[in-house]
Amino acid sequence: MKKATVGILFGGNSAEYKISLKSAYSIITSLNTEKYEPVLIGITKEGSWKRYTGSADTIPEDTWNGQNCVPASILPDKSFHGLIEQRDGQLVCTHLDAVFPVLHGKNGEDGTIQGLLELSGIPYVGCNVLSSSIGMDKDISHHIVKDAGFRVPETVSITGKVSEEQLKKIGNGLGYPLFVKPANGGSSFGVTKVENSANLLAAVADAQKYDNKICIEEAIVGCEVGCSLLGKGDDLTVGEVDQIVLSHGFFRIHQESHPETDSENSTVRVPADVSSDIQKRIKETAKAIYSVLGCTGLARIDMFLTPDHEVVFNEINTMPGFTSYSRYPRMMKAAGISLSQVTDAAIQLALQTN
Structure with a gap:
């Protein structure tokens, strides 16, 4: 039986880049290689795409991005259905039967990669664009x-600059303790448990490092x-x-x-x-x-x-x-x-x- 070629996407332009590397390693090493042929596709923290042909062991240590990499990309073209690689000055296409986007957080888990794969016509693991x-x-x-x-927890969302007076009003309305979180984030990055109004502004500023939309939630x-x-x-x-x-x-x-x-x-x-x-x-x-x-x-x-x-x-x-x-x-x-x-x-x- 012919093996299905599966692209494994890992890394990504996200605060959860390193977590993705570890997750992808688990997926790669658990893959049934009698049924599937993995194609490893790394995305750097800066957002550059690379076809990686080296050992999977370098991925969780974040030493993968080196001599075993060539620039690569997936085109939003359903007639192509694969990965474009730049090898020795030539463009090479690798057909992909499916993609497993082992990406966490922004630019991977938020519908962006899913949208690209929909346009490319390549089946992918996980939730669709809207639910993602x-x-x-x-x-x-x-x-x-x-x-x-x-x-659900009572929540107030804010964007942009908010005054201390506005934050104080929100905090008093929800009661303390409360949580401040980036609306679009994961793995607890930028999350703070706030015990009183004195710490609310600093918590919001920390969350804004990860997203411009912030959730202030009832504990x-x-x-x-x-x-x-x-x-x-x-x-x-x-x-x-x-x-x-x-x-x-x-x-x-x-x-x-x-x-x-x-x-x-x-x-x-x-x-x-x-x-x-x-x-x-x-x-x-x-x-x-x-x-x-x-x-x-x-x-x-x-x-x-x-x-x-x-x-x-x-x-x-x-x-x-x-x-x-x-x-x-x-x-x-x-x-x-x-x-x-x-x-x-x-x-x-x-x-x-x-």
Whole structure:
């Protein structure tokens, strides 16, 4: 049987560049090479595209961008259906049957890459343009999920310059503590828990380093729980529910010096230490939100569980992390589904959907 050629996109012009490198390495090393021929496509932090033909081992260490690279690009031309490479002064086309865009955050998880792949006619893993874009914007996704009848944190979004007086009014309206976040961001970059009005302006300034739209959110009392999903429509594979157990502060994944080995303030419990009835309710809520946001492919839904067992939507990750310590593969593994099986199912779904 002929192997399907799968482009693995990694890196990207995003604050989550290094996380993408680790996620991509996990995907590449889990790929069934009897079924798939990987084509490695790296995007530098500055946004340059490269076809990489060296060892995958250099990718998570960020030493890939060297002699085994040539400039490359995907054209928005459906008659081409592949990757253009510049080799020895000539343009070479490599056909791609599908693309796995293992990109996190801006310029990768927000509908931009998905739009390019739609124009190119190349099937791709993950959510479509609209659901990727909606999912990336915490303000917009909250509005849609709330309109569908689910509870979300009370949120005020701001853009541009805001006075201290305006911020004070927002803070007093929401109450303290509260969270300040970039509306379009992930992995806790630019997120601050604000205990009082004195720290609000500085928190907003920090978040504005990552996005010009900022969300100021009510702090939900309770623990964070998550649910991993794979599939489309009613045909969904659901991983075990996980639970974030904090010793102090708030959950800041990927912020530690050595996230593979430890976290300074949290552990991830899979399955979550809640009753089977509550786990079922969390899964059903996650599936409903997945549908409301128009998701197909895969996603991780993050929620809060309050002391009175109310489920509150937090955010959706339409291309969740696949690192050795990421939540999505852990939840799937706990349900008896290996990363290799997830990768295979996701690629097959892309080929069938597109």
